[in-house]
Amino acid sequence: MTSSTLVPVFAALGDETRWSILAALGEGDASASALSGRLPVTRQAIAKHLSVLQEVGLVDSVRVGRELRYRVIGAQLSETARRLDRIGDEWERRLAAIKRVAEAL
Amino acid sequence: MTSSTLVPVFAALGDETRWSILAALGEGDASASALSGRLPVTRQAIAKHLSVLQEVGLVDSVRVGRELRYRVIGAQLSETARRLDRIGDEWERRLAAIKRVAEAL
DNA sequence: GATTGATGCAACTGTATGGTTGCAGCAATC
DNA sequence: GATTGCTGCAACCATACAGTTGCATCAATC
Numbered sequence A, B: 001m002t003s004s005t006l007v008p009v010f011a012a013l014g015d016e017t018r019w020s021i022l023a024a025l026g027e028g029d030a031s032a033s034a035l036s037g038r039l040p041v042t043r044q045a046i047a048k049h050l051s052v053l054q055e056v057g058l059v060d061s062v063r064v065g066r067e068l069r070y071r072v073i074g075a076q077l078s079e080t081a082r083r084l085d086r087i088g089d090e091w092e093r094r095l096a097a098i099k100r101v102a103e104a105l
Numbered sequence C: 001g002a003t004t005g006a007t008g009c010a011a012c013t014g015t016a017t018g019g020t021t022g023c024a025g026c027a028a029t030c
Numbered sequence D: 001g002a003t004t005g006c007t008g009c010a011a012c013c014a015t016a017c018a019g020t021t022g023c024a025t026c027a028a029t030c
Helices: A006-013 A016-026 A032-038 A043-055 A074-104 B006-013 B016-026 B032-038 B043-055 B074-104
Strands: A059-064 A067-072 B059-064 B067-072
Touching: A006 A016, A006 A043, A006 A074, A006 B006, A016 A032, A016 A043, A016 A067, A016 B074, A032 A043, A032 A067, A043 A059, A043 A067, A067 B074, A074 B016, A074 B067, A074 B074, B006 B016, B006 B043, B006 B074, B016 B032, B016 B043, B016 B067, B032 B043, B032 B067, B043 B059
Parallel strands: none
Antiparallel strands: A059 A067, B059 B067
């Protein structure tokens, strides 16, 4: 799980509307229709966003009667943060090494 | 510093080509022209990517003679990771609280 | 000063995508 | 069984954007 490639996750997180959806879901699980009452976009637009969020594992859905209720998966955010942090460290290390070599000349 | 809003940073990180540019820069600082020799895209395309990377503070540039040399700022990645991690924690906490409330019913 | 190799700017193309409207389908309730 | 309200699908529009080509510019070198 959470084995999704990193880049699509970032792409999903690179949209303001998607963040407001995530924020709204942070208040509690909700369906696309419910969300459309709180956000200034159509239910269908929200549904599309939810599907991309779900594809990258940032969101989860459960059928409750005739409605599809979505919920944020906070763990995926944490996982992404961890991976990004490792990459940042890696870069710092490499750049420090390069700097040392450069200064040794 | 590194006070850039989060979303544009994610948008910048949500592109494969940009990651390959970052990866190439990880091998050492380089100019757009130099990078175009190693990547399957035009110098101009790379220049555009570098400008968006620079706008969100992921990359830095120094003029060296007649060339503009770019360098990765690993710290910005780490900072982004930290902020994302905090958000993830926040969500986990809130969701846990909601779950407790729901189970108490 | 001419040449060379780098950047900068502008216009253009194709495609992805955020957003919309409209309608069909389907489950729950009355 | 009719109504109500939510989901799902499809077509469509506008804009953003990754990428290209072409040309101007400008600094370093010969």
